[in-house]
Ligand code: HEM
């Protein structure tokens with residue numbers, strides 16, 4: 108203990124500041140936790156989604172495969188249709204996400220007639236090789252994401268998005 | 275009659291000094307366009323405020339019809355614009371004003387820059403001004419999503435991607451803005467609405483108050 112006596116004024120200052128601090132924290136804490144809840148939610152991992160694409164009809168030329176799933180957006184449930192670019196590489200089936208890694212527009216295979224063997228993003232002219240590798244000198248800074256793939260009764264199933272593994 | 279009411283209130287509350295403090299002050303010759311026409315550049319601050327008032331009023335009235343819900347947002351905007359009397363005008367005021375307020379604010383900033391008015395002792399007010407600038411851009415960004423049409427959704431998608439490219443905390447900013455790690459949807463719309471209509475206007479009022487109090491304290495900067 109120090110020898111300084113706590114004055115009446117100091118004592119009141121400390122207690123009132125402390126009590127005030129607790130009251131402010133008690134008010135703010137619930138509101139802040141409320142606001143940041145989305146950042147702390149843990150996401151249930153996505154299941155595989157069935158598509159209507161026959162595996163043995165997939166060739167080396169990428170095709171667009173649409174698939175539909177029920178998306179739960181908080182209180183709003185809806186059927187969402189997304190797409191993947193799918194092609195065959197030997198025995199493997201590759202499914203790429205069409206979401207541009209620049210700013211999220213949608214890419215199209217052979218979308219630019221000057222580059223018929225690349226994916227093209229019309230928003231800012233981003234381009235990708237067939238494996239999803241971004242073409243240097245165009246806006247995207249990374250390769251297209253990949254979907255996990257599986258097969259069921261000869262049909263293609265798509266899983267969750269993972270970073271591109273094809274290099 | 276009005277005089278009598280004024281006197282009645284003034285007698286009790288002594289309001290004359292208050293409104294004098296607010297409204298009764300010199301307009302120096304070098305900022306008065308009636309003296310030198312080129313002084314119109316000093317009007318841009320006031321014009322920015324004028325349009326801000328229009329934004330606040332028209333925005334308040336828009337919320338009488340607007341609903342921030344993915345099913346109904348677009349429909350409510352369509353309804354208020356096409357079915358409600360003067361809807362096109364009120365939405366038009368808010369729509370065009372949103373761009374004009376940025377233009378005016380930019381011209382005001384240029385005036386302050388080229389007259390050197392940001393220099394001592396007015397550095398703090400420049401900083402507050404930058405804060406107002408950011409809040410205005412935030413209002414424009416969050417408001418743009420509200421009509422919930424294709425243009426709004428994709429502009430916001432791109433805007434959120436830009437925010438997500440911030441080093442280290444980008445992903446967190448993205449989730450806090452969008453309300454979901456993946457989806458730009460129902461929670462994004464309600465968040466943007468809350469930010470647009472409550473949070474940012476509250477910050478804007480505080481900053482504007484500080485801005486104006488400082489201007490009255492320091493006066494307008496001198497002639498070049
Ligand atoms: C000064 C600041 C403000 C700016 C720059 C601004 C900007 C905008 C913009 C760009 C839009 C999209 C309009 C369109 O595309 O037609 C919008 C919509 C909207 N704003 Fe604001 N806003 C401001 C203040 C406010 C305030 C204070 C309120 C309410 C209290 C408000 C309520 C709304 C509503 C309800 C909409 C959706 C209706 C519609 O899209 O027509 N705004 N705002």
Ligand code: FES
Pocket residue numbers: 207208209210211212228229230231232233246247
């Ligand atoms: S979003 Fe694809 S190039 Fe910019």
